[in-house]
C-alpha cells in the first residue's frame with residue numbers, strides 16, 4: 001500500500017476513534033452527574049458515613065489519575081477564509097529564524113480530509129515536527145513552507161507581533177533568544 005494511502009487510512013481510523021471517545025465522554029459526564037446527585041441525596045438523608053464519603057473521594061481521585069491523553073483537534077475553520085498576516089516574514093527571517101514553524105498546534109478536520117499536512121502519529125493531530133524541532137513542512141535552508149497553499153489555519157492566522165517567544169521588541173526588530181535547543185536548520189540538513 002502506498003504511504004499516502006496508509007496515512008489517510010490511519011487518519012480516518014483515528015478520527016473514528018476520536019468520535020467514539022467524544023461519545024464516551026458525554027456518557028461518562030452524564031453518569032457523573034447522576035452519581036453526584038445520588039451521593040447528595042444519600043448525604044441529606046444521613047445514609048452516608050464519613051468513611052463512605054472518603055472512599056468515594058479516593059475513587060474520584062484515582063479515576064482522574066487514570067485519564068489518558070486525548071486526540072486533539074482544532075475547532076473547524078475554513079482555512080482558505082483565514083486572512084493572512086501582513087508581516088514581511090522574508091525580511092525578518094534572519095532575525096526570527098522562522099521559529100513560529102517550530103511551535104506546536106492542532107490541525108482541523110479540513111487538514112485531515114485533504115491529507116496534505118502531516119501530523120504527529122503519537123500525538124494526533126498536532127502538526128508534525130522533525131528531530132531538529134521544526135515543522136516537517138519547512139524547507140530547511142530557505143525556511144519557506146513546502147505546502148504553502150495548503151498550510152493549516154494556525155499558520156495563516158498567526159501574528160508574531162505580540163508573541164514574547166519571538167520578539168523582545170517587534171517594532172525595533174529585537175528578537176527574543178531562540179528557545180533552548182532550537183537552531184536554524186541548514187540547507188539539506190534534513191528534508192529540504
Ligand code: SF4
Pocket residue numbers: 087088089090092093096097098099100101158159160161166
Ligand atoms: S516568527 Fe513572525 S516574522 Fe518570523 S516567520 Fe514567523 S510570522 Fe514571520
Ligand code: SF4
Pocket residue numbers: 100101102127135136137138139144145146147148151152155
Ligand atoms: S505548515 Fe508551513 S507555515 Fe505551517 S508550521 Fe509548517 S512550515 Fe510553517
